[in-house]
Amino acid sequence: MSLYSKRCSDNLFKDLGSLEIFGDTKLPLLVYLHGGGCLIKYAFSLTYHAHLNIVVVEVGGIAISINYRLTPEHPLPIAYEDSQIAVKWVASHSNGENPEVWLRNYAGFDRVYFGGDSVGG
Numbered sequence: 551m552s553l554y555s556k557r558c559s560d561n562l563f564k565d566l567g568s569l570e571i572f573g574d575t576k577l578p579l580l581v582y583l584h585g586g587g588c589l590i591k592y593a594f595s596l597t598y599h600a601h602l603n604i605v606v607v608e609v610g611g612i613a614i615s616i617n618y619r620l621t622p623e624h625p626l627p628i629a630y631e632d633s634q635i636a637v638k639w640v641a642s643h644s645n646g647e648n649p650e651v652w653l654r655n656y657a658g659f660d661r662v663y664f665g666g667d668s669v670g671g
Contacts, residue, residue: 576658578611581640585668586620588629593617612657614640616670629669 584591584598591598593615602613618632642648644659665671 576660577656578609578661578663579640579657579659580605580609580611580613580663580665581637582613582615583633583664583666583670584615584617585666585670587669588618588621588626590620592620611661612653614653 580602582593582598582602584593584595586592594617598615602615605611606613614636616633616636618629618636620629639648640653640662641659643650643653643657646654648654
């Protein structure tokens with residue numbers, strides 16, 4: 551099941567999959583920034599969605615793909631600012647107190663990795 555969250559300024563795409571099978575085990579967390587030169591593509595583009603689905607299955611983890619506003623409608627540095635806000639939002643869940651229950655319950659904040667491609671890398 552895929553879900554686009556309206557939290558964090560519409561910058562979060564999460565694929566819930568079937569996390570229930572992991573029970574109390576905390577999973578590694580990949581925070582991913584998509585490429586596209588700040589001009590094209592989105593976190594929920596088919597290319598990135600398919601790629602990250604494969605990655606999370608292979609590593610047994612969770613991926614959060616950050617979406618940011620694109621140029622030229624939103625000149626730089628807005629894409630960087632959006633990304634920074636989203637990363638801070640993810641980090642704010644490490645204390646177990648913020649609103650996304652699935653993130654608090656399943657993400658192992660002792661194993662957080664950052665990745666991306668092109669401008670997101």
